[in-house]
Amino acid sequence: MPPNPQTLMLMLLGDFVLDRDVCVFSGSAIDVLGRLGVSSHATRSTLTRMVNRGLLKRQRDGRKMYFGLTARAADLLHDGRSRIWEAGAVNDRWDGTWTLLCFSLPESWQRERHGLRSQLAWSGFGPLQGGLWIAPGVVPAQDIVTGLGLSAHARVFHARAADLTDIGAMVRDAYDLSEVSARYQEFLDRWEGPAPFEDPLAARLSLTAEWLGAIRRDPRLPVEHLPPGWPAARAQKLFRDLEAAYLEPARAVAEDLLDLQIDCI
Known part of the structure; x- marks a missing residue:
């Protein structure tokens, strides 16, 4: 399932606003999400809801409205960044x-x-x-x-666990492995073939949002107790290869597209 507008907005802000002390013009956000098929009305509604939920702060500059991250949103994005790049999807160093x-x-x-x-x-x-x-x-x-x-x-x-404990059975009792596996397979099905977006910025934001959606509820169970052919490693390699390929082209598009205001309060 494609990510919702709030998730895409967070991916945009995580890439180009997080840790930079800047705000983004609402019109820029509308332009970017428009490349992902999100209407201007839906983007404006998303910005308003995110302000009301304490995820965004806003400030006016003349007739323009700019949006920046709150501490709460920054914490969420740092956590997501840690899950993607530090924890990863494959737990092959479990100590028991x-x-x-x-x-x-x-x-x-x-x-x-x-x-x-x-x-x-x-x-x-x-x-x-x-x-x-x-x-x-x-x-x-x-x-x-x-x-x-x-x-x-x-x-x-x-x-x-004691030696007599069947850890594999315990894992199957405590976790819905089919659901976790299905999220990785869905990611693979969507991204192994032709990219769903030709625009590199749209592709990168969607890719990152969908990958975070795949791993966010993965308990990172030890690989030795997962079924054969577990798809996480293949999905993670695909994500990292595509993310690297989209990085610079997406930045080039964003540099021309985004109106950022420095010294965001």
């Missing part, structure tokens, strides 16, 4: 350690339960049974429960 988190919340705490489960899934956890979730490696799970104000209702452990 698991992080275990067990929690018990009152039945009436539906919102808190949903928030905790969402953040655990984002951080690579899968539900093993009841209120027990696991993730490969050492994960700062205590930060998750503390940030949600749930420290009194959760416990975190780091452990290794």
Whole structure:
């Protein structure tokens, strides 16, 4: 499924605004997303919603409106950058350690339960049974429960599985491997053939957004406990090859297209 306008906007800002102390003119954003098939009305609505959600700040210069990143949006983009370039999609250096988190919340705490489960899934956890979730490696799970104000209702452990434990079966119980695999296969199906966009800037933004969509819910399970032919490595190589090919042509297009304002407040 193609990325939504907000995701494409974040990719644009991550490439050309993040860590640069600049804002981008709304008209430039409309031009760029227009190359991806997003209408000007949809782009303006997206900018407004992102301001209301605390992701963007805006400032006027004459008749022009410029948009810059808030600290919250910058944190999201730095996290995405880390997942793409540092963590990657292939966990071939696992040391055998698991992080275990067990929690018990009152039945009436539906919102808190949903928030905790969402953040655990984002951080690579899968539900093993009841209120027990696991993730490969050492994960700062205590930060998750503390940030949600749930420290009194959760416990975190780091452990290794005993020799008699069937880790492959445990992984299949805790994670929907078919869903994770399908996201990588969808990425491969879309990008292994002819590029969906001739414009290099549009292609790069869409490529990065779709790759982040593929890896963002991947728990990075150890490769030795994944099914044969797991598509993550092939998909990651394809992404990196295409990203490198699009980089300079996309920058050249952006340099002519983007109206950036320095010293963004």
